[in-house]
Amino acid sequence: MRLPRSVIQRLRDRGLNVHEESGCWGRGSEMGSVVGTLFHHTAGSLTSQAPSRNIIVNGRPGVPGPLANVYITRDRDWNTVRDDPGVGDVWVNIVADGKANHAGEGSGTVVGELAAGRPPSKTAGERGLADTTVANAALWGIEVENNGVGEPWDPDVLQATGAVCQVLGLPVTGHKHYTRRKIDPYGLDAAAIAAVVAGDYTTDDEEQPMRAGDKGPKVRHWQRRMIALGYARRPDGSTVTDWKDKWADADYGPATTAATKRFQDTDGYRPTGEVDADLRDRMVEAFTAQRAAEDRQALAARLTRRFGDETGMSEAKIRQLIATESDEAAREAVSAALADEYAVTIQRRDTA
Ligand SMILES: [Zn+2]
Structure with missing residues (x-):
């Protein structure tokens, strides 16, 4: 192979x-x-x-x-x-x-x-x-x-x-x-x-608290997570969307402190602007949930590329089918749906 x-x-x-x-x-x-x-x-x-x-x-x-x-x-x-x-x-x-x-x-x-x-x-x-x-x-x-x-x-x-x-x-x-x-x-x-x-x-190193003045890869890792979760802002107030943006500069400055506070704020915690082990765990949880949602979207896009033309199913419909399923269950749901679609098509053809 x-x-x-x-x-x-x-x-x-x-x-x-x-x-x-x-x-x-x-x-x-x-x-x-x-x-x-x-x-x-x-x-x-x-x-x-x-x-x-x-x-x-x-x-x-x-x-x-x-x-x-x-x-x-x-x-x-x-x-x-x-x-x-x-x-x-x-x-x-x-x-x-x-x-x-x-x-x-x-x-x-x-x-x-x-x-x-x-x-x-x-x-x-x-x-x-x-x-x-x-x-x-x-x-x-x-x-x-x-x-x-x-x-x-x-x-x-x-x-x-x-x-x-x-x-x-x-x-x-x-x-x-x-x-x-x-x-x-x-x-x-x-x-x-x-x-x-x-x-x-x-x-x-990552288990240690992080705060203004810290530098290094672990800081950049945190900054990239803040970008991914939508908390990173530019001076003009716009949101940074590309996780490779140089906003993530490995230097824990005022912008990172502000992003961290926004994350703590939405999560109902006291906005200290500093990262401790507890906040890091909550970040991982939030990121994992977001990642899973993105994985499902990517899967829907792949399945649409693969099956969309032959079945006429839209990406929205495929996404709906796999909304809450795991990768494996999603494949099964889509193939079951595909079987139904084929059955309908064949029925129509046979009765026409
Ligand atoms: Zn080796």
């Missing part, structure tokens, strides 16, 4: 920047039955947004490329050009739809556990597992830019990583859980990886 092209739209539906590396479709030999996803860090230097791109696409001496199916870059503006916020941003790069040399030798036991839907809770080293197989043809590989020696994980990078894992839809584990030869992904144990995949991983 190969990575389906539909992942592009599904990732863009989640608001991610997606780049198709030249030649990605058809790169790498045919995969076998894919049973899981392996999460790696690149160990790339902090010098730029995507220092590992060339190696991941083309390989290195002794290991031919591609070295991953998906490559996620860090945000250049925070790591290297702090005076120029808004430049860079996290990108999801599709490198290869076929087999990539990312897993190498590792434990067949772990591959079996992934196939059974049970990612391991300990590393291969902790379990004393020997390398007994080479699983490149059975695992998607995601390489995420991180130097692996202390670079703090950017919440936006982890959010993109989780979204990719969700779209791929298979059990996820770390390289170090597959083979004791490896230590990646840096600083993330099995529980943390599961939280990244679920989209609710919180860095230790």
Whole structure:
């Protein structure tokens, strides 16, 4: 099998920047039955947004490329050009739809556990597992830019990583859980990886209160959530709508304080303009609810593109059908509705 092209739209539906590396479709030999996803860090230097791109696409001496199916870059503006916020941003790069040399030798036991839907809770080293197989043809590989020696994980990078894992839809584990030869992904144990995949991983840093004067990726993450929830305003009073807008400048100033107060206000809390753990939890709740609504809208748009012409059903009607359903239930509701539509059409034709 190969990575389906539909992942592009599904990732863009989640608001991610997606780049198709030249030649990605058809790169790498045919995969076998894919049973899981392996999460790696690149160990790339902090010098730029995507220092590992060339190696991941083309390989290195002794290991031919591609070295991953998906490559996620860090945000250049925070790591290297702090005076120029808004430049860079996290990108999801599709490198290869076929087999990539990312897993190498590792434990067949772990591959079996992934196939059974049970990612391991300990590393291969902790379990004393020997390398007994080479699983490149059975695992998607995601390489995420991180130097692996202390670079703090950017919440936006982890959010993109989780979204990719969700779209791929298979059990996820770390390289170090597959083979004791490896230590990646840096600083993330099995529980943390599961939280990244679920989209609710919180860095230790993020748990600390935030207030005017604070700077850094966690501030920008908060600012982007305020944009997404509609609380970010420009000096002229207009609402900021693009989450990539440079309003989110990683600097907790008066505009961020005001946006935070608006959020606290609508939520019936005392508007302090500061973020504590409780407010952060409420933000995650509000954002998750909004995300789910947007996912349903995106699903309606996809189903309309797919079925709209042949059934004459409008996007509004399809949206109505899936208004309160999960992704899976929505598909069933739409196919049931489609069956009805066909039945009516056939009936009309037969009785005409
Ligand atoms: Zn690795």
